[in-house]
Amino acid sequence: MGDMNTIGVSVKRKEDYRFLTGAGNYTDDVTLPHQSYACFVRSPHAHAKIKGIKKDKALRAPGVLAIYTGEDWAAAKVGGLPCGWLITDVHGQPMKEPLHPCLAQGKANHVGDQIAVVIAETYNQARDAAELVEVDYAVLPAVVDVASALKQGAPQIHEAAPGNTCYVWALGDKGATDKAFASAAHVTKLEFINNRLVPNAIEPRAVNASYARHDESYTLYVANQNPHVERLLMTAFVLGLPEQKVRVIAPDVGGGFGSKIYLYAEDVVLTWASKRVNRPIKWTAERSESFVSDAHGRDHATTAELALDKDGKFLALRVHTKAAMGAYLSTFGSCVPTILYATLLAGQYTTPAIYAEVTAVFTNTVPVDAYRGAGRPEATYVVERLVETAAREMKIDPAEIRRRNFIKTFPYQTPVALQYDIGDYEATLAEAMKLADVAGFPARRAEAAKRGKKRGLGYSCYIEACGIAPSAVAGALGARAGLFEAGEIRVHPTGKVTVFTGSHSHGQGHETTFAQVVASRLGIPVDDVDVVHGDTGRVLFGMGTYGSRSLAVGGTAIVKALDKVVNKGKKIAAHLLEASDTDIEFKDGQFKVAGTDKAVPFGSVALTAYVPHNYPHDKLEPGLNEQAFYDPSNFTFPAGSHICEVEIDPDTGITRIVNFTAVDDFGNIVNPMIVEGQVHGGLTQGIGQALTEACVYDKESGQLLTGSYLDYCMPRADDVPSYKVGTKVTACTHNPLGVKGCGEAGAIGAPPALINAITDALGIREIEMPATPERVWRAANKKA
Amino acid sequence: MKISMSVNGKPVSAEVETRTLLVTYIRDNLRLTGTHVGCDTGQCGACTIHMNGQAVKSCNILALQAEGADILTIEGLAKADGTLHPMQEAFREHHGLQCGFCTPGMVMSAVDLVNKHPNPSEETIRAELDGNLCRCTGYHNIVKAVKAASAKM
Numbered sequence: 001m002g003d004m005n006t007i008g009v010s011v012k013r014k015e016d017y018r019f020l021t022g023a024g025n026y027t028d029d030v031t032l033p034h035q036s037y038a039c040f041v042r043s044p045h046a047h048a049k050i051k052g053i054k055k056d057k058a059l060r061a062p063g064v065l066a067i068y069t070g071e072d073w074a075a076a077k078v079g080g081l082p083c084g085w086l087i088t089d090v091h092g093q094p095m096k097e098p099l100h101p102c103l104a105q106g107k108a109n110h111v112g113d114q115i116a117v118v119i120a121e122t123y124n125q126a127r128d129a130a131e132l133v134e135v136d137y138a139v140l141p142a143v144v145d146v147a148s149a150l151k152q153g154a155p156q157i158h159e160a161a162p163g164n165t166c167y168v169w170a171l172g173d174k175g176a177t178d179k180a181f182a183s184a185a186h187v188t189k190l191e192f193i194n195n196r197l198v199p200n201a202i203e204p205r206a207v208n209a210s211y212a213r214h215d216e217s218y219t220l221y222v223a224n225q226n227p228h229v230e231r232l233l234m235t236a237f238v239l240g241l242p243e244q245k246v247r248v249i250a251p252d253v254g255g256g257f258g259s260k261i262y263l264y265a266e267d268v269v270l271t272w273a274s275k276r277v278n279r280p281i282k283w284t285a286e287r288s289e290s291f292v293s294d295a296h297g298r299d300h301a302t303t304a305e306l307a308l309d310k311d312g313k314f315l316a317l318r319v320h321t322k323a324a325m326g327a328y329l330s331t332f333g334s335c336v337p338t339i340l341y342a343t344l345l346a347g348q349y350t351t352p353a354i355y356a357e358v359t360a361v362f363t364n365t366v367p368v369d370a371y372r373g374a375g376r377p378e379a380t381y382v383v384e385r386l387v388e389t390a391a392r393e394m395k396i397d398p399a400e401i402r403r404r405n406f407i408k409t410f411p412y413q414t415p416v417a418l419q420y421d422i423g424d425y426e427a428t429l430a431e432a433m434k435l436a437d438v439a440g441f442p443a444r445r446a447e448a449a450k451r452g453k454k455r456g457l458g459y460s461c462y463i464e465a466c467g468i469a470p471s472a473v474a475g476a477l478g479a480r481a482g483l484f485e486a487g488e489i490r491v492h493p494t495g496k497v498t499v500f501t502g503s504h505s506h507g508q509g510h511e512t513t514f515a516q517v518v519a520s521r522l523g524i525p526v527d528d529v530d531v532v533h534g535d536t537g538r539v540l541f542g543m544g545t546y547g548s549r550s551l552a553v554g555g556t557a558i559v560k561a562l563d564k565v566v567n568k569g570k571k572i573a574a575h576l577l578e579a580s581d582t583d584i585e586f587k588d589g590q591f592k593v594a595g596t597d598k599a600v601p602f603g604s605v606a607l608t609a610y611v612p613h614n615y616p617h618d619k620l621e622p623g624l625n626e627q628a629f630y631d632p633s634n635f636t637f638p639a640g641s642h643i644c645e646v647e648i649d650p651d652t653g654i655t656r657i658v659n660f661t662a663v664d665d666f667g668n669i670v671n672p673m674i675v676e677g678q679v680h681g682g683l684t685q686g687i688g689q690a691l692t693e694a695c696v697y698d699k700e701s702g703q704l705l706t707g708s709y710l711d712y713c714m715p716r717a718d719d720v721p722s723y724k725v726g727t728k729v730t731a732c733t734h735n736p737l738g739v740k741g742c743g744e745a746g747a748i749g750a751p752p753a754l755i756n757a758i759t760d761a762l763g764i765r766e767i768e769m770p771a772t773p774e775r776v777w778r779a780a781n782k783k784a
Numbered sequence: 785m786k787i788s789m790s791v792n793g794k795p796v797s798a799e800v801e802t803r804t805l806l807v808t809y810i811r812d813n814l815r816l817t818g819t820h821v822g823c824d825t826g827q828c829g830a831c832t833i834h835m836n837g838q839a840v841k842s843c844n845i846l847a848l849q850a851e852g853a854d855i856l857t858i859e860g861l862a863k864a865d866g867t868l869h870p871m872q873e874a875f876r877e878h879h880g881l882q883c884g885f886c887t888p889g890m891v892m893s894a895v896d897l898v899n900k901h902p903n904p905s906e907e908t909i910r911a912e913l914d915g916n917l918c919r920c921t922g923y924h925n926i927v928k929a930v931k932a933a934s935a936k937m
Contacts, residue, residue: 010879015884016881020858020862020888020891021858022819022857022858124803201919202918255920284821287823287828507883677882677925684921708823709827710827714917716914716917717913717926717927718907718910720923720924722927723924
């Protein structure tokens with residue numbers, strides 16, 4: 001039975017057959033009897049008073065069932081969208097939380113803000129009628145970037161947030177940091193824009209909401225990463241519905257990257273309206289709507305300084321960041337540039353003093369929230385750009401300066417609240433340098449120079465914190481939700497198993513990885529294990545999938561439930577084998593009396609649990625079905641070294657990535673194939689941020705200039721290379737699987753490695769992301 | 785207007801509004817929901833199908849333009865007994881898909897690519913897949929899968 005252990009094996013994915021044959025079931029694929037369709041009327045202005053809405057003409061259009069506006073919403077006395085994390089500012093005051101209405105209340109605050117919803121028999125009818133809704137706007141001046149929004153006299157977006165400021169927050173010891181700077185031998189200072197990004201899962205957001213009058217229940221299909229959280233927020237904080245009456249199903253979900261974590265207005269409006277029209281209502285975003293309604297990512301403006309002694313030892317880091325919140329606070333928008341950002345500023349280094357101050361700013365733009373990496377890419381960009389620049393300024397090899405400052409003993413308490421449990425940063429960097437053939441780089445650079453091309457090499461040694469935890473600490477820091485995970489193991493009478501997990505897979509392959517964990521522990525084939533997720537009607541509870549938490553937190557909940565199954569199984573086996581519970585051991589699918597050859601297989605114990613004729617009824621209930629909740633004791637700390645080599649054509653400004661190497665420490669690995677796939681995808685999103693992607697608003701009008709794939713440059717197959725990936729393993733010390741999380745690593749590590757490579761190639765200090773051919777050409781030719 | 789065509793080897797006909805897109809007809813009328821809509825503007829390729837043996841983006845043509853055509857969607861690619869097409873099998877073998885949303889269009893484009901370039905180089909594969917966006921895989925394993933499938937097609 002030893003071959004049932006598939007931990008570390010690249011088992012082919014169980015979910016692939018359906019996706020490859022068109023049998024996947026995404027939200028827009030669900031069409032219900034008596035289906036109706038919704039189209040939203042959205043603000044074409046970035047900032048405008050709504051003087052009036054005329055809907056008579058639209059109401060008379062063919063097929064229209066209902067039209068609702070902000071007035072209907074206010075009359076129904078339902079709430080605004082909640083923010084899930086309360087940040088307390090430097091003066092001990094709560095952050096400003098202006099109303100985040102589901103349908104605009106007298107004022108539109110960004111292009112795309114929901115003004116009204118039209119519900120009709122067909123989507124085309126809803127869309128046609130939406131064009132007949134007449135909205136009388138008085139356009140107001142708009143402000144779209146953080147620096148302008150903080151200026152005296154800037155347009156004010158919310159009365160409840162004077163100066164467009166949501167909060168000013170700080171972390172770290174300012175006194176100690178300032179003192180270290182005063183005595184530093186060298187200070188490196190850089191200013192950064194961390195460019196605003198649009199997550200762009202290829203499946204657009206979609207909702208299909210229905211109401212059953214006979215039992216007053218709701219069913220919501222939604223493209224979402226955490227259906228239980230969606231239900232909790234919607235029922236308890238917005239609509240005031242009984243939680244048990246709402247079933248949220250997130251079926252196959254076509255990518256999330258953070259953007260499908262949140263409770264969105266469309267989800268709530270459709271649920272609310274489904275009772276009013278007593279019909280199922282479906283809405284699927286057109287891509288142009290996704291651009292103006294999915295939460296965006298990043299959008300920081302930062303000034304950062306690193307203080308060093310004469311030997312290149314880091315003494316202190318000082319960071320001032322202005323972070324955009326957009327027009328409203330999205331579900332977790334407030335914690336991204338604070339709890340998930342400033343806490344990571346130690347990176348992999350022993351920097352003894354760190355101080356970070358963050359000003360969160362409202363702008364007339366789509367709300368900003370967690371996007372793959374969420375705060376950690378921004379922190380890594382600050383640290384790794386500073387480190388590389390300092391090395392060049394002090395004429396120290398960039399790998400050497402990192403080695404001089406690496407944390408080498410664990411556990412390590414950083415000056416910014418986190419305690420790293422384990423890692424081996426030197427070994428990870430050494431492995432990456434070997435894979436990238438750094439030793440051969442000077443020769444490659446010289447060869448490229450002969451061809452008139454400029455080669456550069458850049459490093460990035462990132463740290464991330466995954467599986468945000470524990471709940472009590474998060475709560476003390478402002479979290480308004482728990483951060484545990486739940487799992488259930490249902491052993492069927494035949495010994496087959498269904499696993500129910502509160503994690504949600506939208507590409508990560510949980511149906512395979514989680515089945516491997518369960519099958520390996522129970523000593524049964526992977527095919528005997530099915531995984532169910534994404535349905536509040538079937539899964540006990542769940543916090544969902546974000547922040548690379550699924551295996552570390554969700555997987556551990558499953559392991560805890562498995563332990564209960566095995567413990568109960570031991571008692572049943574002891575009864576069958578006429579032995580004491582304590583003498584039974586479970587190995588390779590067999591319950592054995594220790595030191596004897598007496599054994600019963602797992603399948604027999606399962607059958608006995610459900611056909612309990614010969615059964616210890618005095619001590620045990622029948623059945624073999626166990627649940628567990630797991631609240632981690634700490635974050636996990638994946639870390640890695642990424643090395644990027646570029647070749648630039650100074651005549652065209654085109655940057656070609658000739659070599660990208662990533663060596664990551666994700667702890668133990670269950671399915672290497674899936675882990676590598678996560679790295680590839682993350683790297684490509686990171687490269688997208690650094691090389692191609694920029695979300696641009698017009699400064700005057702507040703219009704989104706990059707509102708389609710024609711203008712927003714997504715990385716395509718011919719923009720990126722094949723990658724060299726490797727792993728180093730230090731097992732996480734505080735979860736039984738020893739796993740850390742791998743989903744975001746690439747997006748965190750790649751941008752600074754790439755920009756460090758470009759600045760190296762061109763011999764320049766700074767270049768703004770994305771380093772488009774135009775920017776690179778200008779930089780290359782200014783110097784020449 | 786009335787339209788007739790062959791979809792996955794079966795004759796179909798229906799009365800549709802003139803503005804009906806081919807993808808809408810396939811998804812809503814025929815309930816073949818394997819063909820996806822990712823961008824509405826012909827940029828992402830999730831809606832790619834074969835029309836008379838050529839890969840086309842079905843969000844960019846009207847159902848009326850497919851009058852009399854032979855249409856192949858992702859549902860018609862595997863054999864009737866469920867055996868996967870070599871391209872589908874290669875995507876599975878090489879982990880060329882994650883969330884699966886771009887996958888049907890990607891596979892249909894990839895089959896067309898190999899039909900046109902029987903033994904494609906990595907450069908050719910990357911250039912030819914330029915019309916299909918994937919946000920999950922970073923293309924690395926898709927390129928591997930297409931290369932592997934080209935040896936078996």
